[in-house]
Amino acid sequence: MKRFAIHSQRTVMPHGVFDATILIEDGVIVMALDGATEGMNVEIIDVGNAVLMPGVIDPHVHINEPGRTDWEGFDSATKAAAAGGITSMIEMPLNASPVTTTTEALEMKLRATEGKLHVNCGFWGGIVPDNAGKLEPLLRSGVFGIKAFLVNSGLPEFPHVSKLDLRKGMPAIAESGMPLLAHSELESPHDHNPIIDNRTHLQSRPSKWEDDAIELLINLCSEYRARTHIVHLSSSDSLKQIEEAKERGLPLTVETCPHYLVFDAESIPAQDTLYKCAPPIRSKANNERLWKAIKDGKIDFITSDHSPAPPELKHLDDHNFEQAWGGIAGLQFLLSAFWTGASARNLELTDICRLMCQAPAEFVGLENKGKIVPGYDADLIVWDPDKKVSVNRASIYHKHKATPYSDLSMNGKVLKTFVNGELVYEEGEFISLRQGQVLLK
Template sequence: MHFALQSKKVIVQGQMKPACIEIKNELVVAIHNYDHPLDCQVIDHGDLVILPGLVDSHVHINEPGRTEWEGFNTATQAAAAGGITALVDMPLNCIPVTTTKAAFEEKLDAVHDKLWVDCGFWGGVIPDNIDQLDDLLNAGVLGVKSFLIDSGVEEFPNVQANDIRKALPILAKHNVPYLIHAELDCGSHPDPIIGDKYNSFLASRPKKWENDAVALMVDLAKEAKQNGHDCKVHIVHLSSDEALESISEAKQAGLRFTAETCPHYLTIASENIPDGKTLFKCCPPIRENTNRESLWTAVKDGRISFIVSDHSPCTPQLKHIDTGDIEKAWGGISALQFGLPLIWTEAKNRGFSLVDIARLMSHETAKFAGLDHYKGQIKVGYHADFAIFDESKVFTITNEMIKHKHKITPYVGREVTGEIKQTYVRGQLVYSDDSFVSTPKGQVLLKQK
């Protein structure tokens, strides 16, 4: 395999410029000037943007065990259709949960011949597996995740502060991130009656839950550092703007402390969510428009490090779509393939460039997952992972275009700007003009020892 892609708009070395990318044996072997003569096939994409393939480090795929919710085949197809060339799978909605080496090996067996993009994996920390963390991390997971609140999955119970104290030195030794679902049930309000009312659901999970959880993690990370353990602590799917102050404090104190947010927190405001629309339910919840604007400011100034999907699918029945019962509905947003157009539609009007978006959705996510020595940039020696993107194409999201397993998303009917035309994974065309090419060519990505 020896060919080249060129365009007037290639994102390389932190800028967009005309370039020709030479590809051989799955890698970028040279980056030439546009129209550089080569003795191989050169595919010219004209004015379409060649982005580094996106890296989504927060995806719930649920296989093995709950493949009626989602599976690796459909999830990685949706990823490819969204310009994502590598993703990292979450440990908790599969059966067994990924909290032991044996469970991880079972998951690796399940992915054979199903990956359309490359895939890494997070493990989990629960109260009774801390003595097995070394084995789990040595098996190749890229890091681990815990909940500070009921996860909704019985086999994945939440941790307490003392569990975290035991886990942090082990994670520091392995130099992997500790991902935290940061909500603490403060127990300071009576259980509300939610029913089909979105505002009742929003009130049931106040900002204080997130604020207190983030503050706790800052304190525990400081304590660990004072004891000689410099840990990478990461807050997943941040939704409360009030927690940003704690995150800033942690960064200023020299802690390795980061946070992510997601398209749904940046593109939807609670004021616009109708009652009974269960597809909008997620935890922590989508908050008010003023909160949304604060999150955008934090993305701009770096307090929030990157943007990921938190694709969290389930069956339509579990979403209680017909009854509109938000209280009973499973929480989670399904939108894996639409992240780039959703974010670009909002970001381009806020002074962000596509170079910024590539950093926020590819380079920084690859670095976070420990994949940045071969993913996340168009660079000589890196995997030839590309998304060919029409930055000005306007389209409306429909159920019919959805590639993940269940054709439901809260974004149906939304007009967005920017369409993925093609996706290359390690130099192999896997998606082109709404069709998948050849057979699954994705590889497993394990932590390098």
């Protein structure tokens, strides 16, 4: 049996931050004791004043393997995750090829992970017009829920669904108890001016698109009572209807991402396609309203929406905004980017733990993850909230190194990452690889 303990003066537990020693046996937290404990007959890793927290759980990651491994892959993505303090992630049904809309595609994906998981990884399935009325096999295959696009996904193999398609799929999703995750933009008439920079990209996807999509989803959620989740909320105009729907008791949840919080339309470089994403990065005033909603507990959790592409497809050199892939690479910087913005707005370590560990674990249905509690998995991180994160090419583990976060001054350096009780990453070095497990519902 492998036993060891970790002592931290700042251990983040569900009810506060404590000086505590955590005893771990065979990958599971078995005991949490007050303070520094002497006389325990085990190795104690004393991290002093560094923060000991559950590993971050990121339920929104695009890994692209198999089929588009030149965009990102399980090996590089799960290394980046470990370096960024993420110990479990759930992978989106696009942009791999095939897309995860059938049980066969999920099986191919599971084979593609073999020997490459350095953190734990589960999968979302997808709804497209072709499978909308026959989701049951996919819902029983081990996925944690079903992702939909309400607008062009940018990928022909993953066409968006209509309201009618959603009506075909919602009964089975409701029956499963698993969530429908929706990319919430609904196209409506707008100016078709050429998209030549970040400003015209923003104008081409007005907040009304998000607000209309969310209204449609709330109506369907009310009708079918299927768990419904708004991914990457960007428009603060939608907060009111989301709040009202929650007050009515609808099973509705919402996430947002650091790039909608720490970057704003006024400050990002006009010509830099690195910042192109959908929905787009909006105004500073909009983003401050999102921050307020986070502080008020009205946004359930934070994800990276890591959506990388090769530099040629991002058109980093020719700034072709019409053609550039819409997605931001940011997996490794999820914790530090969010913490940098959150700490400036007086959010606390317990808020970070709730928004990035506990709430996403509960949303996905990962029963023994997201908390430092006896019986829970020893997916743990040690990090220094005050230490600056230096980003350079060598320290980025994403397959492609271009990321808008390299221009951001961030605090919150990850010092150690334990996955299933094994030390995977320690200050720039991988200590023990392939400790991640496939997560299945």
